[in-house]
Each structure stands twice: as structure tokens, then as C-alpha cells.
Amino acid sequence: MASPLLSVKNLSWRIQTRSILDDISFDIQPHQFVGLLGPNGAGKSSLMRCLFGLYECDYSALLFENQSLSSLSVKQRAQRMAVIHQEHTPHMGMLVKQVVALGLMPNKSWLDWPSPSDKRKVDNAMEIMDVLPLAKQEYVSLSGGEKQRVMLAQALVQDTPFLILDEPTNHLDVHYQIDLLHRVKRLNKTVLASIHDLNLAAAFCDELLLLDHGQLVAKGTPKEVLTEDRISQVFQACAIVDSYPLDENQIRITYAFHESPRNLKHHEIKR
């Protein structure tokens, strides 16, 4: 197997005496699409923030392409990983094409004037993400789904091997959830994305990391991670896991909408 793009060993993060992330270890291989799952408050965003250096955490190793992440400057990190946050920056008064062009910054100095090839890069990214017709529209006026595609175009311009996406499908209708994840997948980059919809995660991700109360409780393929028992234990939801009718290799999760599912075991659901 090729050496991992990202290697995380024994990562912990605490606020004062409260442990938020506890002894987390995993590798991400090049070109893998990895889903980060877990209930609200499990620590998904915190883990992503530790990876891109917003939070100072403890670890025995945090390596990107075998290089210690802590040895990289902010600009060097931004040349390696693009991050799309859950909450978008408002970018008041900026046009879509200007927001997308911000992705050029990690590879330029402040004094550099945008070149014709930069402009082509921006146009190309807008075309791939289907936001070229919105190029001259104000960013604040866009819908949630359009904003998400603009941020992906910006990440594309940033031209990094690794993408960190914090709930990329948040606020999107079902068509745009599927559309966006197909667009991300087609980029063929290494991706770590937090996703709440377990069916979407199972359909799009090569591997899943499941967090619960700051601990990594499972990692592996969707079939390995998303078992009925685990969904019941971690998400306190009753679910049946079976094969997706259009592809036997994929799993499908059906939830029971009982009034107090916490007390129900999955084998008690009438099939």
C-alpha cells in the first residue's frame, strides 16, 4: 500500500479539564474519500480544526506526506489542504468570481498581479462547479447550495491534494446533496468530509471514521462501520441495515420512527 497522505497518531484535544478528543489514530490514503461520522457534539469539527491547525492539540504524530504538519507555515498548509467550513464567511460586497479567486492566494505573494492563467484557472473552476453564470452576482445573494458550489470552486482554485469539508451537504436539498458529492468525487482528490446522513456517507465514502464522545469508536468500510448495533449504540436510533437495491455492494439504512426509539432494539422492529 502507498504511504498515507495523512497520518494521525494519538491525537487528543482538551479545553481546560474537559477532554473533547481522546487518543485518535487513523491514516488516510491518497485519493480516498473518507467520511467523518458521529452524533452532534462528538468532536467532528474539533478534529478537523486540529488537522488544519486552528486548535493546538497533543499527538505522537501528525504527518502530511510524511512531513510533520507542525513544521509547516500557514501558507504551506494552505498549499496542501483546502478547508470548507460549516459556516461560510459572508464575503460582503464581493462578487462570486472574486470569492473564487481568493483560492489563488496561498500560491501567490501579495504583490503578484493575477495572470491570464490565473483567470483561466478561476473560470475553469467555476465551470466545473457550474457557477460560471453566477460570476458577476454578489456572493451574499446566493442560495445555500450555490454558495457551497462557489466554495468548492474556490477550493479547486487553491489546487491542494487534500480537501477538508465540514458538513458539505448541510442546508442542501436531496438533489444538491447528491450532485455536490458527485462533483467532489469526480475531483479525484483525497477528501475528509463530515456527513450526518448515514446513507449518503455509505454511498459516497470509501472509508468511514465514527466518533462518539471524542473517541474513534470504529473505522473501516461503510459495511464494516455502519452495523445495526453500532447505529443503535452511537446514534441511539433504531435502524435496519440491508443491501441497496440498485447495488448489492452498497448498504442501505432504514430508520424506525417510533416515539421512543432509544428503548427499542433494532431486532424488535417488524420487518
Ligand SMILES: Nc1ncnc2c1ncn2[C@@H]1O[C@H](COP(=O)(O)OP(=O)(O)OP(=O)(O)O)[C@@H](O)[C@H]1O
Ligand atoms: N472552542 C471551544 N470551546 C469550548 N467548547 C468547544 C470548543 N470547540 C468545541 N467545543 C465543544 O466540543 C464538543 C465537540 O464539538 P464539535 O463542534 O467538534 O462537535 P461536532 O461533532 O462537529 O458536532 P455537530 O455535529 O453538532 O456539528 C462540543 O461539546 C462543543 O461544545
